[in-house]
Amino acid sequence: xxxxxxxxxxxRIPSRLGFEKVAMATAASVARLKGFSDERIEDLKTAVxxxxxxxxxxxxxxxxxxxxxVILSTRADExxxxxxxxxxxxxxxxxxxxxxxxxxxxEDARGMGMFLIQALVDEAEWVxxxxxxxxxxxxxxxxxxxxx
Amino acid sequence: MQTETRxxxxxxxxxxxxxxxxxxxxxxxxxxxxxxVLGAWQNVAGSGPVLLDFSKVDxxxxxxxxxxxxxxxxxxxxxxxxxxxxxxxxxxxxxxxVGIGKYAGLHxxxxxxAASL
Numbered sequence: 001x002x003x004x005x006x007x008x009x010x011x012r013i014p015s016r017l018g019f020e021k022v023a024m025a026t027a028a029s030v031a032r033l034k035g036f037s038d039e040r041i042e043d044l045k046t047a048v049x050x051x052x053x054x055x056x057x058x059x060x061x062x063x064x065x066x067x068x069x070v071i072l073s074t075r076a077d078e079x080x081x082x083x084x085x086x087x088x089x090x091x092x093x094x095x096x097x098x099x100x101x102x103x104x105x106x107e108d109a110r111g112m113g114m115f116l117i118q119a120l121v122d123e124a125e126w127v128x129x130x131x132x133x134x135x136x137x138x139x140x141x142x143x144x145x146x147x148x
Numbered sequence: 149m150q151t152e153t154r155x156x157x158x159x160x161x162x163x164x165x166x167x168x169x170x171x172x173x174x175x176x177x178x179x180x181x182x183x184x185v186l187g188a189w190q191n192v193a194g195s196g197p198v199l200l201d202f203s204k205v206d207x208x209x210x211x212x213x214x215x216x217x218x219x220x221x222x223x224x225x226x227x228x229x230x231x232x233x234x235x236x237x238x239x240x241x242x243x244x245x246v247g248i249g250k251y252a253g254l255h256x257x258x259x260x261x262a263a264s265l
Contacts, residue, residue: 017178017180018178020209021207042236042237043238046238046242053209097246097247099246099250100247102217103251104221109217109221110214111214112214112246115245115246116210119245120242
């Protein structure tokens with residue numbers, strides 16, 4: 001296995017839906033080098049995809065002149081992912097989707113991305129830049145979760 | 149960048165010989181999939197039980213899951229039974245997390261899904 005601890009990989013994708021798959025593939029490659037199981041890699045791929053989709057749609061408002069930055073940093077027992085955009089960040093914490101309300105048309109069928117991110121990784125936090133120059137979501141996925 | 153969504157309509161038989169429509173999806177299911185997914189559904193809406201086949205789907209994101217929920221909304225209005233099969237273990241977990249299993253049984257294969265309707 002390639003030694004990855006302390007390394008950092010950065011990807012910039014255009015604010016166009018579909019390009020989240022580039023970030024997904026990169027995250028999966030780094031996680032595979034780090035020795036994560038296939039199951040955890042699938043969790044990471046979905047969390048990274050949803051974070052990028054939020055950044056593209058809501059953060060950068062689909063403005064293709066703006067890019068979404070993705071930084072993957074490896075530590076001894078974990079992988080951290082930061083997904084950065086130019087938006088103001090979120091004002092409400094993620095909520096668990098209510099399938100009954102969705103199926104009965106009382107809640108938007110969409111709006112599950114942040115919930116999935118939080119449910120699939122070990123840590124997720126949404127951070128606004130203190131200078132108002134954008135925001136990012138920080139995800140952490142740990143190797144030791146394998147044995148839980 | 150996105151792989152095109154394809155949806156075909158097939159027919160199979162339930163355990164009592166009743167005809168069951170099967171919507172077979174392939175490619176990605178995302179926000180760009182509204183027309184193929186909901187268009188295929190319109191061809192079977194209101195006409196008996198339906199199976200959703202995900203065995204050839206490579207990628208589903210939350211916008212794609214929302215389209216499946218729209219199918220379940222339509223089915224719920226008319227009492228139409230829906231079951232799904234062929235999801236990868238990861239997407240079976242994701243569908244369960246968001247509660248889809250309450251409105252559509254999630255099965256490993258077509259025979260089990262058909263037998264559940």
